[in-house]
Amino acid sequence: MERLRIRILGLRGDAILVTHLPNITYLCGFTGSNGLLLVTPGAATLFTDGRYAIQAPAEVAGTGIRVRIPKSGLLGEAGAALRGERGKQRVLFPPAKVSVAQFQQLRTAAGPRVLWRSDANAVEDLRAVKDAHELEEMRQAATLIGEVFDEIVGLVQPGITENEIAAEAEYRMRRKGALGPSFESIVAAGPRSALPHARPTARPIGKNELVVLDLGAILRGYCSDMTRTVFVGRAPRKIRAWYHAVLEAQLAAIDVLAAGVKAGDVDAAARRTLRRHGLAQAFTHSTGHGLGLEVHEIPRLARGDSARLAAGNVVTIEPGIYIEGVGGIRIEDDVAIGERGGEILTRATKEFLEL
Secondary structure, three states, X not given: XXXXXXXXXXXXXXXXXEXXXXXXXXXXXXXXXXXXXXXXXXXXXXXXXXXXXXXXXXXXXXXXXXXXXXXXXXXXXXXXXXXXXXXXXXXEEOHHHOOHHXXXXXXXXXXXXXXXXXXXXXXXXXXXXXXXXXXXXXXXXXXXXHHHHHHHHHHOOOOOEHHHHHHHHHHHHHHOOOOEEOXXXXXXXXXXXXXXXXXXXXXXXXOOEEEEEEEOXXXXXXXXXXXXXXXXXXXXXXXXXXXXXXXXXXXXXXXXXXXXXXXXXXXXXXXXXXXXXXXXXXXXXXXXXXXXXXXXXXXXXXXXOOOEOOOOOEEEEOOEEEEOOOEEEEOEEEEEEOOOOEEEOOOOOOOOOEO
């Protein structure tokens, strides 16, 4: 909260209204599904509804944050609280997380003395740099998903469906203490593995097929995200060559990671490798993204991105290739960035498994 208050001053604001629930969780620990957090230089108030009258005070205990349960809507109550302040107030808010209708309601409730300004991702920037406690939580989340992969990979065989593998993975996540999956698990076999975000279906896995397994778990609020690709049967020479090209691209990108490096340079390292193997056109997405309380955070490791990486960032490195009618290959790890390099958090084997 103190770091956020410094950011508010740097953005020439008098207060910030936090509306995005993961940001609220980060700042005060509240995990409910409905809330607004108003932070001023001297105070902070969490607005939520009656369902959380017991939960909210317990979760924010010790933070000095006041909890208010409005009888009417949260937006109106938060706006009214701002209206009560003396003089003009410059209030930061997240335009990308507030609808037009919500903003109109806020502006009406707060009155003309409140000047609304973009928060410039102030909380997201803080969240992007993990402290030692957060990094340890993420190591454990990464260890968990690696264990799940090790347990289910032997189930991948002809006749079992994509849905069955996904269900088994998510069941085992919960058995190991996870809150649930970080995202809808991806299990995609055969030609469907060429769809980067394929949803699992009732399609049985066949013989001599690629299978992409993209799995993640939420452990004590923090996400993991790992992808491995296997082959059911004996892979043709071309498939094995493609797999090793993707692995080489992933390792090249990981090797570039360090504090101060441009995000786009990490992406470029993966693309250069795939271009050398004649596969650049088959790589259709960015090389990775930030990871934390959400499965997609800043920074984004995309082509030409000039943002500088920082020690404490945790990112995914996940180059892939997708050949229509044949299948796809993606290899993904979670990596914590240090001053001089990266620590790979996901430890499941990257040997090309032929099952």
